[in-house]
Amino acid sequence: MSAAPQAVEAWLADLTRALRRENVDGWHCEQVVAEAGRHLSDGGEDPVAAFGTPQEYARIVAADLAVDDGEPPSPAAPRLVVTGVRKSYGRGARRRPVLDGVDLVVAAGEVAAVVGPNGAGKSTLLRICAGLESPDAGSVVVTGALGYCPQQPALVDLLRAEEHFDLVGAGRGMDTAQARRAGGDLAAQLAWIPDRQPVGELSGGTRQKLNVVLAALGDPGLLLLDEPYQGFDGEAFLDFWERVWHWRDAGAAVVVVTHRPEQLKRVDIVLDLGGPR
Numbered sequence: 555m556s557a558a559p560q561a562v563e564a565w566l567a568d569l570t571r572a573l574r575r576e577n578v579d580g581w582h583c584e585q586v587v588a589e590a591g592r593h594l595s596d597g598g599e600d601p602v603a604a605f606g607t608p609q610e611y612a613r614i615v616a617a618d619l620a621v622d623d624g625e626p627p628s629p630a631a632p633r634l635v636v637t638g639v640r641k642s643y644g645r646g647a648r649r650r651p652v653l654d655g656v657d658l659v660v661a662a663g664e665v666a667a668v669v670g671p672n673g674a675g676k677s678t679l680l681r682i683c684a685g686l687e688s689p690d691a692g693s694v695v696v697t698g699a700l701g702y703c704p705q706q707p708a709l710v711d712l713l714r715a716e717e718h719f720d721l722v723g724a725g726r727g728m729d730t731a732q733a734r735r736a737g738g739d740l741a742a743q744l745a746w747i748p749d750r751q752p753v754g755e756l757s758g759g760t761r762q763k764l765n766v767v768l769a770a771l772g773d774p775g776l777l778l779l780d781e782p783y784q785g786f787d788g789e790a791f792l793d794f795w796e797r798v799w800h801w802r803d804a805g806a807a808v809v810v811v812t813h814r815p816e817q818l819k820r821v822d823i824v825l826d827l828g829g830p831r
């Protein structure tokens with residue numbers, strides 16, 4: 555008898571947690587879970603019959619990875635490759651270059667900060683990376699799923715938070731129960747318990763938390779976060795950066811637009827877009 559999809563889903567989620575507990579790095583963790591998922595969906599087997607319990611299988615994987623094969627570790631897979639991106643706005647004499655040949659590579663397990671003064675083109679770059687605008691020249695290659703948190707939350711004021719989870723989760727292949735569970739978990743990590751009020755009635759900081767949760771729903775491999783913590787109080791700001799380090803450790807590539815210098819020493823890449831042109 556083939557396993558119910560929910561049982562497979564739950565087994566894979568437990569495997570992810572067990573691998574992390576065994577200190578398997580995010581990239582390997584993702585590969586192992588994806589491979590197991592493919593095997594289970596092809597064969598329709600019961601996961602415990604095929605692999606054992608998630609904990610047992612995670613221990614086997616961790617032991618295999620611990621065997622030193624003498625090879626240097628392979629470089630992490632790039633999730634975002636931006637090459638020579640140029641963008642101008644306006645026409646004729648009013649034409650203004652905003653991005654002038656921007657390069658950026660962010661791999662799985664890396665955090666890049668995009669910095670620069672107002673008008674330097676940070677949001678423009680993220681919109682181009684998210685595929686919402688085209689560059690005039692250059693290219694952007696994204697590998698895997700991406701989550702984008704725009705500077706201004708794009709919410710439907712009359713809907714509740716959980717209805718936003720439903721909509722965004724559906725776009726990422728999640729059913730309602732999965733989307734609501736994942737959304738609730740992410741919200742709790744930002745110290746927010748969504749209730750049933752329409753999001754138009756939420757405070758600015760809480761709307762911004764929802765904006766972050768929607769970007770991260772379904773664990774996309776690339777997160778593009780445009781000043782996501784505007785309106786957060788001090789504690790929420792720290793919670794947010796804890797999530798960033800967590801996503802990085804889980805193997806995501808994270809790009810954060812920021813005006814705040816205090817986290818820059820902890821990020822892997824700083825892209826400084828310089829002054830307004």
Ligand SMILES: Nc1ncnc2c1ncn2[C@@H]1O[C@H](COP(=O)(O)OP(=O)(O)OP(=O)(O)O)[C@@H](O)[C@H]1O
Pocket residue numbers: 643644652670671672673674675676677678679
């Ligand atoms: N759709 C548009 N049409 C015309 N000009 C635009 C458009 N979008 C952005 N710009 C201009 O491009 C420049 C860069 O804007 P952008 O929002 O990318 O900067 P930023 O670095 O994110 O700024 P901030 O720190 O204030 O958020 C600004 O001068 C802005 O006015």
